[in-house]
Amino acid sequence: MKITTLIENQAPDSLCREHGLAVHIEYKGKNYLLDTGASGQYAENAHRLGIRLSDVDAAFLSHAHYDHSGGYREFFSENSKAVLYLQNTVRENCYSKFLLYRQYIGVPKGLLEKYRSRLRFVSGTTETEPGVWTVSHNIPGLSERGRSGHMYIKAKNSFRPDDFSHEQSLVFEREHDLVLFNSCCHAGVVSIVDEVNHALKATGKKVSYVFGGFHTMGLRGPGSMSGRPEGIQALGRQLLNRGISCVYTGHCTGIPAFRILKKTMKERVRYMKTGSVINL
Numbered sequence: 001m002k003i004t005t006l007i008e009n010q011a012p013d014s015l016c017r018e019h020g021l022a023v024h025i026e027y028k029g030k031n032y033l034l035d036t037g038a039s040g041q042y043a044e045n046a047h048r049l050g051i052r053l054s055d056v057d058a059a060f061l062s063h064a065h066y067d068h069s070g071g072y073r074e075f076f077s078e079n080s081k082a083v084l085y086l087q088n089t090v091r092e093n094c095y096s097k098f099l100l101y102r103q104y105i106g107v108p109k110g111l112l113e114k115y116r117s118r119l120r121f122v123s124g125t126t127e128t129e130p131g132v133w134t135v136s137h138n139i140p141g142l143s144e145r146g147r148s149g150h151m152y153i154k155a156k157n158s159f160r161p162d163d164f165s166h167e168q169s170l171v172f173e174r175e176h177d178l179v180l181f182n183s184c185c186h187a188g189v190v191s192i193v194d195e196v197n198h199a200l201k202a203t204g205k206k207v208s209y210v211f212g213g214f215h216t217m218g219l220r221g222p223g224s225m226s227g228r229p230e231g232i233q234a235l236g237r238q239l240l241n242r243g244i245s246c247v248y249t250g251h252c253t254g255i256p257a258f259r260i261l262k263k264t265m266k267e268r269v270r271y272m273k274t275g276s277v278i279n280l
């Protein structure tokens with residue numbers, strides 16, 4: 001299994017960077033794409049890294065935010081065969097809202113209609129093909145996370161706190177374990193690990209590797225301990241207690257939070273900057 005970060009917040013001088021995430025995954029002879037960053041720059045990086053987007057067999061959208069869905073037009077223009085798996089609750093309705101300030105932060109307007117023939121909506125726990133799973137959230141209290149993070153869903157002329165029902169985990173089953181991808185972990189990475197272990201209990205395997213961001217950037221968030229240094233330390237200990245072999249994180253985790261995790265998890269946490277190649 002080979003994982004290549006096509007774009008992330010950090011990058012060497014030879015590659016583009018942006019606030020976003022896109023990941024290419026090779027698994028059992030097939031190619032998969034998770035997210036497309038905030039623009040088409042990930043496609044430029046793919047070309048420089050020798051990855052052909054036309055060879056991707058299936059694509060996945062982690063959740064309905066712009067910094068993960070901004071480059072699908074470039075993907076569909078280069079790839080004529082792959083479908084895009086996304087949660088059946090995904091709409092163009094995600095906003096950041098604080099008092100009277102509102103900003104659209106969702107998937108590019110018109111994307112879902114223009115490419116509807118390429119979309120495959122899923123829910124619950126779905127095996128898209130042998131060994132490849134999508135897992136939706138079934139975690140209580142997520143609306144409060146949305147409220148504390150000033151993230152909302154627009155329904156007609158009103159707004160409700162985002163419960164992140166549009167977010168999904170992508171999971172690959174290996175011989176002895178599970179490899180989990182969740183680009184922003186809005187529902188909390190520890191809760192998501194537990195959720196995936198429960199959802200895929202029948203496989204007899206547990207999550208050993210985690211890839212993605214933890215939404216701890218800026219060490220902010222008074223409504224959630226995960227946004228504070230002591231909460232990040234606790235998060236690292238909880239992941240270790242669950243037997244996680246290694247975490248590869250970046251994007252919305254933020255460098256300060258990563259450094260705190262590093263003190264707690266040592267070599268069992270690593271940064272997945274643009275251009276990183278991980279072989280499992």
